[in-house]
Ligand code: CA
């Protein structure tokens with residue numbers, strides 16, 4: 001039923017716009033949309049229903065009363081048609097209003113979204129700003145610390161540079177001293193080597209002097225002892241600590257020794273250069289108490305000691321010459337010097353006896 005009312009308006013009826021002001025007939029029709037009224041063709045050509053004559057009203061009252069129900073129905077239909085026509089004309093402005101409302105709504109939503117975005121962005125920027133401020137403060141603090149540290153490091157660098165200069169100077173001095181010490185050390189080493197060599201030589205000389213001193217001491221003591229003893233009785237010759245008897249008769253070596261032993265002595269034993277010199281000074285050939293009868297080449301004195309000092313003749317003696325050999329020693333000369341020579345023990349030779357004082 002509503003579709004019949006709103007969808008199908010009665011297009012046979014005339015529509016008139018009641019202007020709010022007849023003088024302002026050119027006023028924009030859009031402003032009088034609300035004042036539009038719809039009348040049927042009759043009412044629009046004659047007069048409004050309020051102006052009908054009384055007679056007609058009375059005459060027609062019956063008709064009206066008779067047709068009241070019909071008229072009412074018709075009026076309702078007319079009003080309904082008027083409303084429908086008005087609704088049909090209001091569709092475009094309503095759509096525009098709806099469109100504007102939607103635009104406003106969209107605009108509002110956009111504004112709200114923008115505000116929300118702005119707030120969020122503002123909050124984010126505020127947070128970023130706070131972080132940046134915090135970072136700036138930290139950087140300032142770090143900058144102050146670094147600046148202070150830089151000052152300290154600069155001071156330490158200057159001190160180190162000063163120390164480095166001092167160390168370089170000291171190093172130069174130490175290098176110079178080291179070189180001098182190395183030179184001195186080389187000189188000292190050379191001097192030490194010389195001193196070591198001289199010390200060795202002095203040690204050898206000391207040993208020799210000690211030995212000499214020992215001998216001199218011994219000789220001194222011997223001379224002192226001999227000085228206290230009486231000289232040898234004649235014909236014995238006194239020399240050192242011994243008495244010597246020169247026998248000019250010639251005998252073989254064994255008989256000579258027997259003779260000496262009969263005089264409480266024995267054939268002479270030469271035990272030092274002084275004694276060798278003394279006997280040599282007698283200028284004769286004499287038997288001495290030296291023999292290798294027991295073992296050829298092993299010469300021994302009559303007291304069975306081995307000679308410590310030997311004065312053999314330089315012509316190759318002892319040579320044990322001859323078929324019977326030579327096992328007894330004499331002192332004889334060669335070129336005016338009396339030294340030792342081996343002879344056959346049976347040879348006849350003068351001899352020298354020796355005994356202690
Ligand atoms: Ca011999």
Ligand code: CA
Nearest residue numbers: 319341342343
């Ligand atoms: Ca000989």
